[in-house]
Amino acid sequence: MKLAVINSGSSSLKFKLFDMKDESVIFKLNLEEITSHSDALDEVIKQLDSMGINFHDLDAVGHRVVHGGEKFKKATLVTNEVIKDIDSLSLLAPLHNPANLQGIISVKKIAPELKQYAVFDTAFHSTMAKEAFLYALPYEMYEKYGIRRYGFHGTSHFYIAKETAKRLNKPLSELNIISMHLGNGESICAIENGKSIDTSMGFTPLEGLIMGTRSGDIDPAIVLYLQRTLGYDVGEMDTILNKKSGLKGICGKSDVRSIIASDDEKSKLALDMMVRRVRKYIGAYMSLMDRLDAVVFTGGIGEHSSYIRDRIMKNMDIKNMFVIDTDEELEIARQII
Structure with a gap:
C-alpha cells in the first residue's frame, strides 16, 4: 500500500510517500517559498513520474490539518462537506487551515479519484475533560463561540506516546x-x-x-x-x-x-x-x-x-x-x- 502525506504551509509544501508494508519512505520532497500549491504538486508529480510512480495509482493521500475544532476527533475522509467544515474553522487558525485546504483542493483538481484524508493536530486532545479545556469565562462564550482549549501538536504527541509505550514494553x-x-x-x-x-x-x-x-x-x-x-x-x-x-x-x-x-x-x-x-x-x-x-x-x-x-x-x-x-x-x- 502506497500512501502519500502532504503538509501544506502558506508558502511551502512537504510531501512524503510511504510503502506501508514496512513503513519505509519511498520519496520525499520539501518545497519552500512556493506561490502556488497546484504548481508545487505538479513538481511532486513530475519527480514521481521520473521514478516510474504514477501519482494517480496511489492508494490514498493524507493531509495535516491544524485545527479540527470540536467536530473532528479522528482521521476523516475528505468530502465536499468536510472541505466546507475545515474552511469554517479557518477563523480559529487563519495562518494554517487555509493553507492546509489548498493542498487538499490541489489534489482534488489533479486526481479527483484519489481518496484523501484529513488528520487534525487538535484531534488527540479531544479526550481532555471539560475542567481541563474550559476557560473561566462566561460559559456562553464556549457554547456560542467555541472559546476553549483545543491544544496542538497532537499528531506528534500521539506518535511519541505510542513509541514510548514500545520502549517500555x-x-x-x-x-x-x-x-x-x-x-x-x-x-x-x-x-x-x-x-x-x-x-x-x-x-x-x-x-x-x-x-x-x-x-x-x-x-x-x-x-x-x-x-x-x-x-x-x-x-x-x-x-x-x-x-x-x-x-x-x-x-x-x-x-x-x-x-x-x-x-x-x-x-x-x-x-x-x-x-x-x-x-x-x-x-x-x-x-x-x-x-x-x-x-x-x-x-x-x-x-x-x-x-x-x-x-x-x-x-x-x-x-x-x-x-x-x-x-x-x-x-x-x-x-x-
Missing part, C-alpha cells in the same frame, strides 16, 4: 507520560492511560511555553493595558505576541542554538525563563497523575539540544527520560490505513 492504554515537543513552536502534554488529559497550547498555539517568537502564558490584562496606554490595535498586538515576543522579545534572537552560543545577559535570561516555564509545567502535570512512567523530549530543540534537556531535568527525580525523534508524517499515514 507497556500497553498504550496503561501509559502515563509527559511529552514535550520543543522547537520554534513548543507544547507539553500530560498523557494518562495513553490519552491527552491536558496540554499547554490553548485556544490558539500562542498559549503555554515560551517559544521562539511567541510569548506563551501572560496576564491577559497586559493586552488591555497596552491597547489603552499605547493605542495598539488588534493587528499590532497580534504581531507583538506571535512574532516579536518569546525568546526573540527578550534577547533579540529566536534560534536556541544561537542563544546558547551567546554569553550576553539577555541571552542567559531568555534561556532561564524558557527552562523555568517548562519545569513549571512538568511539575503541574506530574500532580495530575498518580504515576509517571517517563518524560519524553521531541521536536528540534528537544531532540538535538542536550544542554536544554539537562537544564530542564536538573534535580528532577524521574525514573525514565527518553529522546524520541517525532515523525508526524508517518503517524498521519498510520491513521489513514
Whole structure:
C-alpha cells in the first residue's frame, strides 16, 4: 500500500510517500517559498513520474490539518462537506487551515479519484475533560463561540506516546507520560492511560511555553493595558505576541542554538525563563497523575539540544527520560490505513 502525506504551509509544501508494508519512505520532497500549491504538486508529480510512480495509482493521500475544532476527533475522509467544515474553522487558525485546504483542493483538481484524508493536530486532545479545556469565562462564550482549549501538536504527541509505550514494553492504554515537543513552536502534554488529559497550547498555539517568537502564558490584562496606554490595535498586538515576543522579545534572537552560543545577559535570561516555564509545567502535570512512567523530549530543540534537556531535568527525580525523534508524517499515514 502506497500512501502519500502532504503538509501544506502558506508558502511551502512537504510531501512524503510511504510503502506501508514496512513503513519505509519511498520519496520525499520539501518545497519552500512556493506561490502556488497546484504548481508545487505538479513538481511532486513530475519527480514521481521520473521514478516510474504514477501519482494517480496511489492508494490514498493524507493531509495535516491544524485545527479540527470540536467536530473532528479522528482521521476523516475528505468530502465536499468536510472541505466546507475545515474552511469554517479557518477563523480559529487563519495562518494554517487555509493553507492546509489548498493542498487538499490541489489534489482534488489533479486526481479527483484519489481518496484523501484529513488528520487534525487538535484531534488527540479531544479526550481532555471539560475542567481541563474550559476557560473561566462566561460559559456562553464556549457554547456560542467555541472559546476553549483545543491544544496542538497532537499528531506528534500521539506518535511519541505510542513509541514510548514500545520502549517500555507497556500497553498504550496503561501509559502515563509527559511529552514535550520543543522547537520554534513548543507544547507539553500530560498523557494518562495513553490519552491527552491536558496540554499547554490553548485556544490558539500562542498559549503555554515560551517559544521562539511567541510569548506563551501572560496576564491577559497586559493586552488591555497596552491597547489603552499605547493605542495598539488588534493587528499590532497580534504581531507583538506571535512574532516579536518569546525568546526573540527578550534577547533579540529566536534560534536556541544561537542563544546558547551567546554569553550576553539577555541571552542567559531568555534561556532561564524558557527552562523555568517548562519545569513549571512538568511539575503541574506530574500532580495530575498518580504515576509517571517517563518524560519524553521531541521536536528540534528537544531532540538535538542536550544542554536544554539537562537544564530542564536538573534535580528532577524521574525514573525514565527518553529522546524520541517525532515523525508526524508517518503517524498521519498510520491513521489513514
